[in-house]
Amino acid sequence: MDKPHILLVEDEMHLARGICFNLELEDCRVSHVESGEAALQRLEYDRFALIILDIMLPGMDGFTLCRKVRESDARVPILMLTARSEEGDRITGLASGADDYLTKPFSLNEFLLRVRGMLRRSSWYTPEPVEEGYQFGENEVYLLSYRAKTAQGEIDLTDLEVRMLTLLFQREGEAVSRGELLERVWGYSTDTETRTLDNFIVRLRKYFEPDPANPVFFQTVRGVGYRFSRKKQ
Numbered sequence: 188m189d190k191p192h193i194l195l196v197e198d199e200m201h202l203a204r205g206i207c208f209n210l211e212l213e214d215c216r217v218s219h220v221e222s223g224e225a226a227l228q229r230l231e232y233d234r235f236a237l238i239i240l241d242i243m244l245p246g247m248d249g250f251t252l253c254r255k256v257r258e259s260d261a262r263v264p265i266l267m268l269t270a271r272s273e274e275g276d277r278i279t280g281l282a283s284g285a286d287d288y289l290t291k292p293f294s295l296n297e298f299l300l301r302v303r304g305m306l307r308r309s310s311w312y313t314p315e316p317v318e319e320g321y322q323f324g325e326n327e328v329y330l331l332s333y334r335a336k337t338a339q340g341e342i343d344l345t346d347l348e349v350r351m352l353t354l355l356f357q358r359e360g361e362a363v364s365r366g367e368l369l370e371r372v373w374g375y376s377t378d379t380e381t382r383t384l385d386n387f388i389v390r391l392r393k394y395f396e397p398d399p400a401n402p403v404f405f406q407t408v409r410g411v412g413y414r415f416s417r418k419k420q
Contacts (some may be wrong), residue, residue, distance in 0.1 A: 190216040191236035191306050197253065197268070198244055202291075206239070209295060210302065223247030224394045227255060235263060237305055242269040242280065243389045250283045257284035261333050261343040264305040268293075282393070286347045287373065288383065304374030306342040321356055323404055323417040326395045328352060337394055347372060351387065355405070355415035388413055 193210060197203040200222045207217045218233070220226050223244050238256065242249035253265055267285040269277070280288050287301055321328045327336040330353055333344045344352070350372045355363065368384055369375040388407075392399040406414045 190214055192216045192218065192234070193302075194226060194229060194233075194235040194238045195219045196221075196223065196238070196240035196244065196249070198222065198241065204297075207252060209299065213299060213302070215302075215306075221245070223249070223252035223255075226252060230256065230259070237264050237266065237302065239266045239268065239302075243377060250279055253280070253283040253285050257343070257345065262346040264306060266301060277382065278386050278389060279389055281383070284345060286345065287381075300375070307374045321352075324395070324397065326404075328356075330356075335394065338397070339394075347387070348391070351391065355413070359415055359417055362411045362414045364412040364414075368412060374400060 189413070193215050195206055195210075195217055197206065197219065202220075203219050203221075209217055210217050218229060218235075220229060221244075222238075224239075224246055226240070240249045244252070247255075249267060249269075253267065256263065256265065265285045265287075267280045267288040268291060269280065269288055270291045277288050277290075279378060289301060290418055300410065305385060310398050321330065325338045328344075329335065330349055332346075333346075333349055335342050335344055351368070354368065354371055365384060369381070373383070375381070388405055391405050392402050395404055396402045404415060404417070406416060
């Protein structure tokens with residue numbers, strides 16, 4: 188089997204060397220660039236199993252780079268690294284199209300856990316043949332073609348968004364636990380503590396809810412997780 192090819196976008200050389208070294212020990216092939224502009228050039232002719240990018244980059248920042256990547260590839264997993272711990276920055280990262288984030292300084296074990304999970308998902312996941320044109324409210328979701336029509340217009344869906352929606356649609360009306368969502372969508376163990384899931388739900392609500400602050404489709408089940416309920420016409 189070919190080694191998974193990872194693109195690392197990081198301008199701190201000492202950190203980049205450590206990341207490359209440890210990913211190569213994990214039997215990965217790593218291409219390292221130091222700027223968003225260089226990353227976009229690489230992406231013109233190379234395909235990657237995972238992109239790891241820093242927010243604070245010279246020139247184009249990580250948020251902008253992430254949005255540009257998503258314009259051309261809605262599926263490639265993106266892990267964002269940030270020295271910022273504010274919740275707003277993490278939400279901005281996910282809103283830009285990132286699938287997960289880690290706040291610096293992070294432990295090597297946690298970093299490798301996230302990478303393994305994202306690579307494992309990208310290698311084994313194939314969308315289930317769930318109903319094309321899945322309709323709820325003013326939304327129409329095409330899981331197999333990774334796109335959706337919403338009240339705001341047509342959007343491309345990322346790989347993780349499709350996985351999350353597939354699971355919630357299949358379990359319509361049921362409360363799906365946080366642990367199951369983390370395990371089946373992100374590939375993490377069920378006891379992983381992360382706010383990624385909650386911020387991801389925020390992103391789905393912005394896409395599909397008439398009023399994201401008062402969701403009717405993607406509902407929080409306190410103490411359990413989340414439930415999808417299709418509005419009856």
